[in-house]
Amino acid sequence: MPSDRFEKRPGAAEPRTTDLRHSKGDLWVLLAGLPAAGLLIGLAVPRLARWASDSPVLPWRDAVAFVGGLDAPWQTGVVMAAGLVVGLVLAFVAMAEAMRLRLTDEEVRVEQHDSTLVLRRADIAAVFRDGKHLVVLGRDSAELARGEHQAPAAALAEAFRAHGYPWRDADPHAALFRRWIPGTPDLPAEAHALLKAREAALKRDAPRDARDLAEAVREAGFAVRDEKGEQYVRPLVGE
Structure with a gap:
């Protein structure tokens, strides 16, 4: 899973903007690691299918036998290409679903699900981690934003508190x-x-x-x- 880090950008006197986003290492893992894993899985699937086809309790025997029969070089290439495509799709889905944040003293900019949400600090009552999710609550205690964020809780707490946001160690409600x-x-x-x-x-x-x-x-x-x-x-x- 991708992790995030935060960078502070210098302002006139002190850093006033904090980005919580994918690091370059995380992007390499997503864009290179997942497609590479897809290629390897595509290479291994026909061999695994041939090995598994001897099992007497195998479900979907016809489908497994078909995959196991893909042993020609061009067929292996097609299966590997399919694995590559699946790996790329998973990488881009992970990037789109992960929450990306930009903090200032006045607002939080949330990019997620191909959309951008801007939350004013005055409208935020609590920010906390719920498992892997970062949650922002409004003044009526409703969720203003929720999304997966892999940065450590301590790093998130430091970033939000540095800009004066009400960070909580857990859901207050x-x-x-x-x-x-x-x-x-x-x-x-x-x-x-x-x-x-x-x-x-x-x-x-x-x-x-x-x-x-x-x-x-x-x-x-x-x-x-x-x-x-x-x-x-x-x-x-x-x-």
Whole structure:
């Protein structure tokens, strides 16, 4: 997985801008390492298929036998090329999904999912790490931004605190989350309907729909997070 680092850019008197982004080493791992791994996997797959085809309990035997029969040089080249393409796709997806940040004393610029979001410091109530994710909460305790960021928590804390942002060691509202159970009376019917639709979006691997539905849940007065395949929900609480 890619890691990030932060660089401070000099201003008139002292550094006022901090970039949290991919390092050159991380980019080399993504753009060279993953495609190279794809090539090697493409080279190995026909051999593994031939080895596995002797198993008496092998599922999809016909498909495995077909792959194992790809032993001509041109066929091996096609499989390796497919592995290369898959590696490149994974590299670019990882780069697009990873959160990139630029901090100033006045705002946080978030680049993620091919879009840019600018958050004013005055609108931010808390910033913290949730596993591998960096989370920014607004004044109503709703998530303003969430995304995977591989920089160490200490480096993130240093960068945000240097610009005066309210860094927290953990989610200040974690105790309010409860696992969503359809039909429970503590949530209105509207929230249940949105969470059910979001559950379906997660099951069909539609992250954009899941994000849009999370925003709709927020507009209904609740925050939602995912943990081990389950949705957890809490009411929004203002400062």
